[in-house]
Amino acid sequence: MRFVVHAPPVSPSAGVRALYLLANELRRRGHTVGIAELYAPAVPHQIDSVHIYPEIVSGNPSGAQKVVRWLLYWPQLHLADWRGPDDLLVTWSDHLWPGAPRLMLDLIDTDVFYPKTKPGNGDTLLWVYKGERDLSGLSNTTAWHELRMEEARPLAALADVLREASLLYSCDPQSSLNVEAAICGTPVLFSPTAAAATRPSIIYPGWAYGPDDLARAHLEVGYAAEHYEGVRRDIAGDVGRFVELCEARWGSG
Numbered sequence: 001m002r003f004v005v006h007a008p009p010v011s012p013s014a015g016v017r018a019l020y021l022l023a024n025e026l027r028r029r030g031h032t033v034g035i036a037e038l039y040a041p042a043v044p045h046q047i048d049s050v051h052i053y054p055e056i057v058s059g060n061p062s063g064a065q066k067v068v069r070w071l072l073y074w075p076q077l078h079l080a081d082w083r084g085p086d087d088l089l090v091t092w093s094d095h096l097w098p099g100a101p102r103l104m105l106d107l108i109d110t111d112v113f114y115p116k117t118k119p120g121n122g123d124t125l126l127w128v129y130k131g132e133r134d135l136s137g138l139s140n141t142t143a144w145h146e147l148r149m150e151e152a153r154p155l156a157a158l159a160d161v162l163r164e165a166s167l168l169y170s171c172d173p174q175s176s177l178n179v180e181a182a183i184c185g186t187p188v189l190f191s192p193t194a195a196a197a198t199r200p201s202i203i204y205p206g207w208a209y210g211p212d213d214l215a216r217a218h219l220e221v222g223y224a225a226e227h228y229e230g231v232r233r234d235i236a237g238d239v240g241r242f243v244e245l246c247e248a249r250w251g252s253g
Contacts, residue, residue: 001243001252002032002049004042004064006057012149014107014176015072018092019054021105022070025239036062050246058082066250070103071096073130073174074197088249090242095198096174103242104235107176108183108228113159115225116185120166125181131172134191137211138169147177162186167214173197182206182224187217 003026007019023033034046042051042062051064055075059082060067069075069083071091076082083089091100124144126135138144147161162168162177162184170178173194181188187206190198195209206221208214 001246001250002046003052004034004036004046004049004062005052006036006038006040006054006062008038012152012155015054017107018072018105019052019070021107022052022103022239025105026243029239029243031243050250055082060084066246068246071100088245090245092174101241101245102235103238105238106232106235108180109155110183110225110228112155113162113180113183115183115222116163120186121164123165124167124169125161125165125186126169126171127175127177128171129175129177131170131175131191132193134171134193135169137189137191137195139211142169144169159184170194178207179204179224179228182221183228185221185224187214187221189214189217 005019005023008016010016010020020035023035026033034049036046038057039061042064047064048066049064050066050068051062052068052070055069055071055073058076067084067087069087069089071089074096089097089100090103091097092102092104094102124138124142126144126146128146129149159180162181163186165186168178168181168186168188169191170188171191171194172178173190178188182204187208189208189211192210198209205223205227206217208217
């Protein structure tokens with residue numbers, strides 16, 4: 001098949017990495033894949049391709065007849081034209097759009113993100129990114145250091161920061177950093193706003209949905225790396241199933 005993946009420029013964002021990784025996975029399987037800017041119109045030789053938009057794109061700027069909406073985050077439902085009636089909707093995880101076919105990829109390099117070998121240094125890391133800044137779940141006496149996406153650092157350096165800390169306080173309920181922290185052996189405490197968006201849809205070793213849940217998270221975080229290996233095995237067939245969905249809808253051309 002022929003695909004066009006609409007993506008922002010390469011960046012450390014997990015969502016952006018997912019779009020480029022999907023393109024590479026489709027090419028590896030023998031499909032023709034182009035990369036286009038988010039709102040770029042289709043060039044003539046791409047008009048009959050399957051165009052894949054992330055949820056941040058509304059409408060159909062390419063003018064394509066074959067459109068996939070890939071929900072990597074909650075869709076912008078306030079936009080009336082965020083998808084068309086004939087679009088194929090797939091989702092990163094079920095809680096983003098219950099019942100939609102899943103398309104999840106293995107984004108985490110476990111040669112870089114691996115469990116710590118000594119206790120954390122007592123530091124709390126704050127992660128807001130795409131979430132709503134909500135510090136109400138933190139004690140007034142808690143000192144924290146904020147991680148920012150714009151602080152460009154190699155993944156190995158980020159993993160070291162996660163391993164050195166004792167807690168990640170996350171305001172972003174749909175971020176790969178939550179998984180990466182747990183794999184590194186650092187529990188994740190979701191802000192009340194983020195917890196309301198994820199619970200009870202996701203139960204992950206090392207994730208806490210309130211201060212009263214932290215004891216469990218500390219006990220279970222050591223199983224997070226093993227748990228991710230199970231996730232990795234479970235999602236191994238997602239790209240193949242996605243291609244089958246596209247072929248069933250539009251043929252194999």
